Every structure is written in C-alpha cells, then in structure tokens.
Amino acid sequence: MAELKDIIRQTKAQFCLDCGKCTAVCPVSRFDAKFSPRLIVRKALRHPDKIYADENIWSCIGCNMCTVRCNYNVSYVDFIRYLRMKSRENGTEPVFSHAGVPESFMHLMARKETKQNRLGWIPDDVGIDTSSGTAFFVGCAPYFDAIFQDIGVRATDSSIGAMRLLKAAGISCNVLADERCCGHDLILSGDLSGFLDLGHANIEEFTNRGIKKIIVSCPECYYTLKVDYPRYFNDWNFEVCHITEVPEISQISRHTDANGSVKRKVTYHDSCKLGRYFKMYDGPRNLLNSIAGVELVEMENNRENAVCCGASPWMYCGSINKQVQDERLRQAGSTGAEMMVTSCPKCQIHLTCAQKSHDNAAEDIRIVDMYHLLSQSLARKEKD
C-alpha cells in the first residue's frame, strides 16, 4: 500500500489553507460538530500515529462537496479512503449497518469459487445477447432487491429500465452470469483486499466472456470501473461508458400523451458521483425532459450544490446520515413535485429508507428511478 507521504502528494493535502470552506459546505459537518474534512487532514499530518484510531474518519459520506469548493481541490475523499484502509490494516473493525449483510454478500462475491444464479430478474421480453462484446453491468442490484424488499425498492427495476432503453436504442448487450459487485463500497470502507478480490474476479469474468465494452447506469459502478479499476489493476483495458453517454439513448423518441400533456412535476436528484465527480448534470435532465408531460423543477440545492443522499458504504449509518437525508427530502418536498427522480440505486435506497423510517407527511414524495421512469414512458409510446 502507498505511504502517507505519497497520499499527501497525490491528494494535494499540503496545499490546504485552513480556510474552512470544506467544513462549511460539508453535509456531515452540518449535523456533526466534531467532523471537519480539513481537521482530519491536519490531524493526520501532525499525529499520523493517532489518526487511524480516530473515529471521525468513518463519518465522511464521500459526497465530494469539499473538494469542489476547495481553493486547491484537495481530494479529501481519497485521503479518508486511505486512512480507512490503513486503519483496517491495523485491525479496526467498522460497525456495519443492516447487520453487515451487504458487506457479507460482497465478500461472498469476492470469492473466486462463488457461482451465482443472478440473472433471474431479467424479463423475457428484454433478454440478453450472450455473443455481444458489450456488457451491461448491474453489480449488486439483484442482491439489493432481496435486502430492501421491506422498503419497497427494487434495484433491478432500474437495471431493467436501462436494458429496455438500450434495446429500444438498438444496442444489444450481454449481462454476465457471474459478474461481481464492483467493489465501490468495500474500498470506500477501507477494505482494500476485498476490493482487489472482487476486481480480479470481475476481470476474469469479462475476459472469459469476450467483453470489450461495459455500459453501466449506476454512478458508483461507473466511477469504480472508470477511475479505480485502471488505478489498481494493470490488466484493466475495457472501455467503460455511462448509459447517458450512449448517443442513441438521447435520441429515443418521446411519448406523447393522447389528450395533450398532463403535466407531471418531477424533481431530479443529482447523484454525487455522476454530478460533482463527473459533472454530468445535463444528460439526465435532457432525458427527463424528453418525456412529454414532465415539468422538471429544481430543488434548492441542485447540480454542483446538490445535497448528498447521505449514503455510507453500509457502515456507521446513524442519526447524522438520517439528518442529511431529511434535509434532502425536505428540499424535494418544497418543490411541490410529485416525484423525485434518482439516477443512482444507492440514492434511491437511502432516501427511501429515510422516508419510510419517519412519520413525515410532507415527505410523501414518490422516489422513482430515472431509467425505470424512462422505460415506462417508452412502453406507453409503444402501446400507442
């Protein structure tokens, strides 16, 4: 593993001016007075021996707001990821949420011997093309279905929606029978070896199936495959593309309501990865606007300023995360929209979980996945 001084150089941590902008915009700092991105870096630089035992390093939700505001774009998230890796290396065990189930199944997938039965959610009319050199990657989606049944979120609805869109656009994809979790959550929680195992298994699967190009819809999978895999794996040479980047997708024609437009107000929640990290703000909005009858309204904090869904890599999920989620739900409610559209399965899961765990009538907004919504509008058109 890299040394602390290498990480400092890579993340530009020594450029920190201690101006405090990062803390002022951090959603966690808002509700947790002890947390400050710059203080973590300061403590790490001054007391490297003590930092790994500091519990604050587990509070970051990885939204990147700090880096975007920082005068020198210091990469706090990368820094914290490194601290977590070192901390776990030293034996720290984080407290996992949801009884550690997501983490466990990710580890199961990391085992080479694991043979999965994971394609059952694909409807017959959608189908897959096993000879295609392009794969549509779904990662953990089938597993999330099982875990989050109780809050009514089916992550595979998003995958199915995306696959319907790809089919309508004339792009035939394979969905691999034995792909694994991309590893985003494991590496973000500091489990480097688990991540590496998953990566190796995935690379083997892609290679064996003759895959050249990978299309993803989940922003975290996109980030992991596009940025982290080349960083950590020398044998990674697959093309990775986000579904909104596929040109044919944006040209899918609209659904026209027969009695003229019935206006549906929706608001779009930017995912931190797709938004602040990759700066893809317009692609999803253009797609939503292409659904006739949709009136897109923006929340108070949108695009670069969007509030995170409060995601954590399935650990230490607590009151701070809930408060961040509440803030986002409140903003969504204030727009008067009937639905909040997400483009990330995590956003949908976390916000829905927060919504369901409270008794807040004002937050009675439907949280709908974008690809599911788009594919539904397609289906209606075909019926016409």
Added chain:
Amino acid sequence: MEENNTRVGVFICDCGMNIAGSVDCEAVKDVAAAIPGVVVAMRNKYTCSDPGQEEIKKHIREHHLDRIVVASCSPRMHESTFRSCIADAGMNPYLLEMANIREHCSWVHLHDKPAATEKAKDIVKIAIAKARLLQPIEEAKIPVTDAALVIGGGVAGIQAALDLADAGHKVYLVEREPSIGGVMAQLDKTFPTMDCSICVLGPKMMDAGKHPNIELIAFSEITKVAGYIGNYTVVINRKARYVNELECNSCGKCAEICPVTVPDEFQQGFSSRKAAYIPFPQAVPASYIIDMKNCLGNNPVRCNKCVEVCEKKCIDLNMADREMEIKVGTIIVCTGMDVYDPTVLDEYGYTRFENVITTMEFERLVCGGGPTEGQILRPTDRKVPRRIGFIQCVGSRTANRGNPYCSNVCCMNTIKDSLLIKEHHPETEIFVFYMDIRAYGKGFEDLYRRSKEEGVHYIRGFPGEVLEIPGTKNIKVRVENTTTCKVEEYELDLLVLSVGLHQDAGLKKLCNLLNISLTADGFVMEAHAKLKPVDAPTPGIFFAGSVEAPKDIKDSVTQASAAVSRSSIILNSAFIKADGVKAVVDLEKCTSCGMCARICPYNAIEVDVKAKSGARVIIAACAGCGACSAECRFDAITVRHFMDDQILSQISSALATDPQNKIISFLCNWCSYAASDVAGISRMQYPANNRFIRVMCSARVHERFIWHAFKLGAPLVLLSGCHIGDCHYITANHSTQKRADKMWDAMEKLGIRPERLQLEWISAAEGPRFVHIMKELEKMRKAVTLEEIEYTRKMLSSMGDAN
C-alpha cells in the same frame, strides 16, 4: 593560419593567499612566459588594487602590449575594473581576457596544490589563446530622441508623466478611456491615510492635463510600435469623441437633452448616464463625449438634439478616428489592472442575490460622488445595512476558478472599508471573513488595530455557502470559524466580496506590440525581479504600477518615479553607448535565409528574405546572446568578443595536453557561470578535471564547438545554461535544447554514446548543485574508455571539418 603578431602581457594575481595559498603562482607565471606571443608575464599580490593596476599600465606602455590577460578572480567580479584600467593606458577595453584561477581553481581545489596548479596553467593558456584572437571593439553610439511615451493614465502613468515633464522631457501620455484617473479615480478613500482619493488625484490630473511638456492623448490606443531603445516610432489611433475636447466647456446641456440612458460603468452600474456624457465630474480632459455605440444615430431625422442644444457648436457627429505617429526614446507602460468578476463563483451568489456586491461596487456606494451620494444603502430596499460581511480573497490564492496569487491590496482595502462604515454608522456590525490579514506596509498594522478598536469582528474562515433569505433578502453565510473549529451561521444585510485583481484584458495585445513578455500570473515580466524591478528585459521599455503586479497607490507612485529615473538615464544623454558584445554579419556569406531573424529573441535582426537584402543587425536592440550565430548554416553571422575562432582556440588550448582527463564545460555568463562562482565563493570542493569556456548565453554554443572538443579527444562535454523560462535572453535557451537534441541524434548515428554530451540547466543560485554536477561528471568521465575516445577522434577526423 595568419601570422599572429600580438604582444600579450600576462598578469598573475596572488590575491594575497586566496590564490597563492593553493596554486603555485610562480610556476604558472613561468609557463605563461614561455608561450609564443607572450611578451611579459608577472606576478602581483593584489592586481585590482591601485598599485596593481598601475603595474599593468606601466607594462603596457613599456612593452607596447596590445593584448592583456589577467589571471585572478572571476570576470563577473573585475572584468569592468580591468577594462577601465587598460583603457586608461590607451588600449581598447575589449582587448582584455580574464583567467579565472580563483573561483574556478584555487578556492575549489584547496587541498590538492599540484592539481590546482596544473589546472591554473591550463586556464591561463586558454585565456592567452583567446586573447591573441581578440579584436578591438568600438561601442556604437545610439542617438536618443528626447521624448517619452507613457501608456496609461492611472495614478502611475500620471506620476510618471509629471516627473518626466518636470525633468524637462517631452511626454506623450496615452490613455484608453475618455479621461485619465484610472481605478484611483473610482475609489472613495485610500489606505492607510484615509485620504479622499479623487481629492488627492484630481489636482495631479489637472497638472498632467495642463503641463506644457505633456501632450495628453485620451480616448486613444497604441496600434503599432517599431524601433528600439532611444528610437521608437509609435502609431496611435485617436478614437473619435464626436466632441471637440478643446472647445467643450462642460456645460452639460447635451447630456440633459440626450434621450438615451445606459448603465454608468464608472458607478459600477448602480446608476445610469446618457449617451452624451462626461465620465465623472473631475474628468481630464474636461470634455463630454458621445457614446456612439448607444447614440441613436446622427441622422437628423432620428435625433440630433445634442448638436442643436450645444452653444459652442463643438459636437461633430461626423468625426472619424485619426492616426498619429510619434517618435520617442523610451516607453513606460502603466496600463494598470482589472478587477476580478466573481460571477462564476456561484456559491457566493454574486448577480443572483442583489445584496451581494463587490468591493469596487461598495466603493461607489460609500463615495460622495457615487449613486447614493455617499450613503451606505443596500441594493434591494435602499435601507441602511446593520450587519455587513466581507469575504476576503475572492478570486485570489486559489487554483479553483480565479488566480493563484495574492492580490496584495484587498486586506487593507477591507480594513479601510470597515472604518468607513463605522464612520457613517458606528452601530453597524461588521464581520470580516479571512484566511490571513496582510497588513505589511507602513501604517497598515495601525489601521488594522484601529479597525479592531472600532469593534470590527475578524473571523478566520471562508463561507462555503451564501444563501438569500426570501422575503427580507438578507444574506445568510455558513462558515467554519477555524480558530474555534465550530461551524457558525451569520445573517447579514449586505455581503461584500473582496475581489482580487488581474491583468487588464488588453495587456496581451499591447505586449505583443512592444515585444515584452508576461509572467505565468499574466502580469509583465521584469528584467530582474530584485535588481531591475521596473525595467522590461527589452531595453528602453519600463513599467510602473499594477501592470507589473497588483499593488497599492504608494507602490504605484514609487514605481512610476523609479521608471522615470531609469528612463531619464537614457533620455538625458544625446547618445547612449551600446555594449560591445553584438552580433555582426558577413554580407558576403549571408544568403538572406532569415533563420537568424527568426531565432532572435529581441527582433534585432532585419532580413528581407524575398529581396535577398542580407541580414542587418539593429545594434541598439541586439543583446549579444549569440543564438543567431549558432543557428546560421553559412557562418555569416557571429558575435563580437565571442567569435568562432576565439572559442575554438580556447577548446584547442584546453585539450592540447592529456585531453582524455579533461571535461569541457560551456557555462553561460548569467546563470551557470554565476553558479560556478558561488561554488567557489562558498569554498565547495570538486575534482579538478574540468575546463570551463565562458559564453554569454548557452545558445551561442555552435555544434562545431562540441564536435571540435570530441575530435580533440575530450571524453565528456557539458552544455549548461539558465533554466528554461529564466534565460537572461528571454527565449534563447530554447534553441540550446533543440541543438542538444540534434546533437544527441547525430552522435548516436555516428556510434558515439550520446551521454558524453551532458545538458544541465543551472541557476545562478545553485552553487551546491553545480558542485554535485561536477562530481557526477567526473564519475562519468572515468567511465569513458580510451577506445571510445580514439574511435571518436578517428571518426570525426575522417569526416573532415564537422558541419
């Protein structure tokens, strides 16, 4: 070879024990005396002293010497001393060559007297070889036009113009806007004195407008600059004002009647003006102007009201731009700076929230001549704000939208603003959000203390987010107070962004016209950051004020007077003498290919390629780097005092004995040679196998010098110069890099290991690094086998005269 009948005198200095302590000067003297052409060789204890110099003059007269070698310290130390000495004895000052046996020898080989002595003998022989080929040089006299051009009429330009005019020189003061005054005219008060800005500037503006020696050319731009120091020809475009500025008496009737209203840029858009307007009441020239872009048109059917109502009949809507040409001896650039526009920082809400303004806008609000007549009222409801916040460093000290540097004046400006607010409304709560408070100047810390005495709160931390509260339109900021490590929220009535400064948008174009460079920060580059802060590298051009870097009024005025002082050195003489080291063309060999003109960093060579006019060197503009000479394929251009035969003779002399044990190093005068001197002064020790050849610039080193060294059996050659970007001759060392690349390719093709030619950029401060490189070179030299050297000699000899 021609008969060389020169009579050389060699003077070897003991320098007390500095040289004699580690070099056997007697032995060196004996060797020198035996060299053909040397008429007299003698030792002296302190050659640079009066008695020492008298000795030299005595020997010149007695022995009719016509070439002098002084073996002592570095030429960077005493070359000018000894040049004056021999000139005093009636010799041409350029017939002197110095042998550096102190910084390059006695001081760096303190513990090996035999090796130091052998090296000293070599150094003296090398100097004698060059001395015998030196030619007398007459320094050219360049006539000077006694006039100066000042570009920019802000406080720096006004000061420069007045100083020059008072000193008796004719000044052309060119200003882009309709009135002089610049940014200072827009300020309310100045720090730290809290003077009224326009009250202080106004009289100076009037003086500049009235001075018999100043020709004020307002509302005009420079379109062409040609020439060189002492002799610039400048073309100015005088834009049409549509008002005869000499006749206009500022009655204001045209503005009254004009039907067009547009935002007033002087008032930062807070109020409006007419298309017929005067920039501000104290404008100089005190004339109105028609803003033709917004004027309805001069067709009588559409409008013409201003013409009708003007009693003095001084409005001419058919006026056209006019060109004028002037001749000046020097140019002073004072074009100032621009203010950062924080719109792109949307987290601060500028232009989205009306109660977020910039410091420049605040300046107009608080100014008596401003849109609110000096009342501090906030934009949304014109109420007096009770809580005002300032965010510092907006657009400065950042890599994330904005500029990386500190804008110098914003801290003091905010402190000043806080005191102004307290003067108007003592009960106002003021919060300054800062990273550092830079109150470095005279009286600055006092002002800061006064501000704190008045109860202004200084909070260390920048707001990450600015929100507008609907209804009241108050501003809410969230900030981490980094001294208490707590996130705090403040509700403010008015938020002022303390914006930074950056170059004016038109600067790049002006710099292209003047052939001066900009630094990475976008401001003009000085000849030397410490010792020549107001000179441009191009001789005859100076600058002052914020065009060089953001600065306050005091520093701008100081620089203006400094630039005038530098400029006066040139303007005060009818002639200036050009240094003798200049390029010279052999027209018989010149094919007018134009390569020299293209490579010259100073545009000092004129060639008409089509007409085959032959290259012509503009002596005044030539800096003597020699890049042209190394580039020329036809041996048609060389540099006086560093001619090919002179340098080749140095190399031959150096390698006459034991070539396989010697490394030839080309050092550039300004950087790598200076570094070698620093190493010597610091008494750093390194192996004695190096022989240094001094050139003014690394770009002077022709490939043939390097081939010559290899042909004579040198194992290793070092080519060194200034770091890229720091070259004393602006861009000349770029051609050094290209030449090295070419040489490596050629060496490889010939089967010669390319590593035998080393290229190192060494700055004048890098003495220790120089020593490290010397040690590394010695290691590399040891690894070069005799077979390789022999192979190289045979290969190059069989090829005949290389290149």
